[in-house]
Amino acid sequence: MEKTMCLFTGQGSQYPGMLQTIVTRCEDAKKYFQIASKVTSIDLANVCFGKETDFLQNTRYSQIAIVVYEYILYKLWSKNNKIHPNYLAGHSLGELVALAVSGALSFKDLLIIVKKRGELMQKCSDNHDGSMLAVLNMNSSIYKLQKKYSNVYVANYNSALQTVFSGNTAELLAFSKDIIQANSIPISLNVTGAFHSPYMNDIIPEYRNLINSIHFNQPHIPVYSNVTGEIYPQDENTIKELLIKQINSPVKWTTIMDNASSKSINNYIEFGPKKTLLRFLPTTSNIKKEFIFEKNIMLM
Secondary structure, eight states, rough: OOOOOEOOOOOTTOOTTTTTHHHOOOOHHOOOOOOHHHHHHHHHHHHHHHHHEEEEGGGHHHHHHHHHHHHHHHHHHHHHHOOOOOOOETTHHHHHHHHHHHTOOOOHHHHHHHHHHHHHHHHHHSSSSEEEEEEEEEOOOHHHTTTOOTTTTEEEEEETTEEEEEEHHHHHHHHHHHHHHTOOEEOSSSSSOOOGGEEEEEHHHHHHHHTTTTOOOOSSSOBBBBBTSSSSOOOOHHHHHHHGGGGGOOHHHHHHHHHHHHOOOOEEEEEEOOOOOOSSSSTTOEEEEEEOOHHTTTTT
């Protein structure tokens, strides 16, 4: 029996012009887009496909653009598709979309949370000289090298061969030279801060106040938590606490995928501006992969 898991991409997947085609051609997409613009008081048309493309490099705007994109895609896909996902997971920002489509959050509350989340994370980025570095061809010696640097932290355990680090920009630069010497490959990420690390600690109190002010329902589709790698519990207070911790904790994506594998999930569908999460899955004949993005959703 086929089991399906829907995945939602995180920040860094945005691109200029995103949503323009689907919003201009699909009334349902246009409706969600207009709701998002009204709730957030952001001119999303200008952010996503206006002439000033620098908006999408700013965390406070890129996060809104990505969640609206993925939420719209999922809603259109689920309306026109007979597949019902057994599980959901989102990487970092994408976890909020997963919670929304699970029924734990309303679309309006998703927008309220993401707007504040983006603003707070951008504020942290402005106050600290931080960035992120992906390491490909990862090996255990890299973690030993990391210990040389007091302001470098693991941010994402993405796969056996890829880990992302956050930290002070100068220390990450020095760290990258060590990585090359260890025969691994460092790649600077297109983000504005040291996310999923203690660099985000300053914003936790304000973010906690926001999350605690919002009502969460019990998810009607199981959602995996970035913090634990396990399925979110049904208890509202625990859901809130895990979502708060997600801001400054590493994303345990490898744990999520290991747990998904143990449940014999064999159909993975990723929603996002760019294919990211499917690349972390093994290439085997018993696993089906599908990427849903703006252009192919119009063909369904």
